[in-house]
Amino acid sequence: MKRIVILGCTGSIGEQTLDVVRRHPDKLQVVGLACGRRVEAMLAAAAEFGVAVCATNSEEAAAGARAAGAVPGGVSLEVGDAAVEALVRMPEADLVVNALVGAAGLRASYETLRAGKLLALANKESLVVGGDLLCSAVLSNGGNADTAASARTQSAAFFESSPTEVGFASESGGISGTSETLVDFGGPAISCLHPASLIRPIDSEHGAIFQCLLGERAEEVEALWVTASGGPFRGRTRAELERVTPEEALAHPTWNMGPKITIDSSTLMNKGLEVIEAHHLFNMPYDKIRVVVQPQSAIHSMVEFSDGSVKAHLGTTDMRIPIQFALSYPDRWDAPVAPLDFTQLGSLEFAAPDTDTFRCLALARAAGETGGTLPAAMNAANEVAVAAFLDKRLSYLGIADCVEAVMDAHHGEQVTSIEQLLEVDSWARAQAEQYIKA
Numbered sequence: 128m129k130r131i132v133i134l135g136c137t138g139s140i141g142e143q144t145l146d147v148v149r150r151h152p153d154k155l156q157v158v159g160l161a162c163g164r165r166v167e168a169m170l171a172a173a174a175e176f177g178v179a180v181c182a183t184n185s186e187e188a189a190a191g192a193r194a195a196g197a198v199p200g201g202v203s204l205e206v207g208d209a210a211v212e213a214l215v216r217m218p219e220a221d222l223v224v225n226a227l228v229g230a231a232g233l234r235a236s237y238e239t240l241r242a243g244k245l246l247a248l249a250n251k252e253s254l255v256v257g258g259d260l261l262c263s264a265v266l267s268n269g270g271n272a273d274t275a276a277s278a279r280t281q282s283a284a285f286f287e288s289s290p291t292e293v294g295f296a297s298e299s300g301g302i303s304g305t306s307e308t309l310v311d312f313g314g315p316a317i318s319c320l321h322p323a324s325l326i327r328p329i330d331s332e333h334g335a336i337f338q339c340l341l342g343e344r345a346e347e348v349e350a351l352w353v354t355a356s357g358g359p360f361r362g363r364t365r366a367e368l369e370r371v372t373p374e375e376a377l378a379h380p381t382w383n384m385g386p387k388i389t390i391d392s393s394t395l396m397n398k399g400l401e402v403i404e405a406h407h408l409f410n411m412p413y414d415k416i417r418v419v420v421q422p423q424s425a426i427h428s429m430v431e432f433s434d435g436s437v438k439a440h441l442g443t444t445d446m447r448i449p450i451q452f453a454l455s456y457p458d459r460w461d462a463p464v465a466p467l468d469f470t471q472l473g474s475l476e477f478a479a480p481d482t483d484t485f486r487c488l489a490l491a492r493a494a495g496e497t498g499g500t501l502p503a504a505m506n507a508a509n510e511v512a513v514a515a516f517l518d519k520r521l522s523y524l525g526i527a528d529c530v531e532a533v534m535d536a537h538h539g540e541q542v543t544s545i546e547q548l549l550e551v552d553s554w555a556r557a558q559a560e561q562y563i564k565a
């Protein structure tokens with residue numbers, strides 16, 4: 128039985144995670160839930176799944192739920208950002224699903240790894256903003272040694288039939304010496320395939336790459352191919368995008384997701400964030416991370432090897448598949464949805480992304496390549512710009528312009544601490560607001 132905490136349980140990923148739990152009550156138990164404003168929905172889930180501890184960052188929503196008598200007996204409702212973060216340290220939790228949205232998820236990811244717990248990560252912004260820091264949290268993790276050790280043992284057992292045994296060079300020495308490594312990317316950064324890693328990717332592209340890399344050697348990986356649907360505006364010109372409304376941008380052709388990621392998908396910022404996420408998760412240089420548009424979203428990503436072979440991961444476009452694998456790994460459980468019917472699939476198309484029209488992809492890649500605090504500034508500017516677009520205070524094309532203006536104004540530094548990243552985040556939010564008001 129895996130005991131899990133779900134942060135962001137009322138969102139798209141959170142609700143689908145609860146559905147996976149509903150299908151596997153003999154394997155998963157929810158011990159903590161957190162949300163933002165939709166407290167009553169969280170409390171209903173607490174009653175359904177027998178969860179005793181819930182947290183919200185919204186005092187107002189908590190007060191409303193209390194006034195409505197919606198807090199079931201035996202459920203403790205905690206309030207505040209610190210209460211949400213405290214859930215990840217619950218001694219009875221083995222694994223944390225981080226399905227918060229935006230940079231708000233960074234500290235929870237960091238604290239989860241520091242506590243030595245498994246992190247099933249949907250919140251890609253955590254890695255975009257603090258990939259370097261999360262890496263060092265993995266390396267220096269000294270918290271819950273039992274969970275960390277059991278994760279290592281499970282992964283090592285899974286990789287036992289590995290054809291090679293290569294060392295994992297760790298400058299800090301933190302996880303060197305665990306020699307069962309299968310995919311050795313030759314550095315101390317996070318590779319979620321390392322037996323010592325506590326990270327399980329939920330993002331469908333990274334879950335796909337993770338699976339394509341199982342059993343492979345790092346030195347034989349030529350490129351990661353991250354697939355993109357192209358979003359609802361694929362093929363449009365800049366002139367055609369000038370008057371796009373939030374309603375049009377929220378209509379994603381293949382995935383049903385929360386509003387922020389849906390807008391990011393339409394601008395291709397989501398793909399840019401995923402390039403940075405892949406860099407950290409797989410410790411892969413940027414020149415080996417490529418993006419290709421695959422409009423049917425049937426191929427969730429691919430890995431190309433030095434002999435010209437390419438492995439692709441295909442499946443039904445339903446996030447419960449990658450969520451479930453992040454929870455079941457190294458096992459596979461019964462499918463949560465009907466499998467892909469290849470006789471009905473028709474054709475598979477591929478195209479290069481149009482980065483002149485959809486500039487956010489190029490901006491995010493540039494931020495990632497520069498590194499340091501620039502990705503944190505870029506991400507915060509994007510969050511503010513997307514919110515302003517949804518509020519109809521900024522045009523669709525203005526999103527990329529705003530992100531670029533904040534990136535240009537930012538004086539990057541090396542990442543040193545969470546506090547520094549949060550300061551950069553606040554600075555970039557203020558700059559973006561100024562840009563939008565001007």
Ligand SMILES: NC(=O)c1ccc[n+]([C@@H]2O[C@H](COP(=O)([O-])OP(=O)(O)OC[C@H]3O[C@@H](n4cnc5c(N)ncnc54)[C@H](OP(=O)(O)O)[C@@H]3O)[C@@H](O)[C@H]2O)c1
Nearest residue numbers: 135137138139140162163164165184227249250251384385
């Ligand atoms: N949706 C997908 O298919 C998908 C796929 C891949 C990756 N992801 C990534 O997964 C993450 C979540 O995406 P989503 O689409 O599920 O977003 P979403 O539907 O907007 O849900 C976000 C969740 O986080 C909660 N929340 C937001 N800020 C919070 C805070 N400060 N404290 C506590 N709870 C907070 C929300 O609570 P309330 O709703 O109660 O306010 C909600 O439960 C994002 O990083 C996204 O990029 C999503």
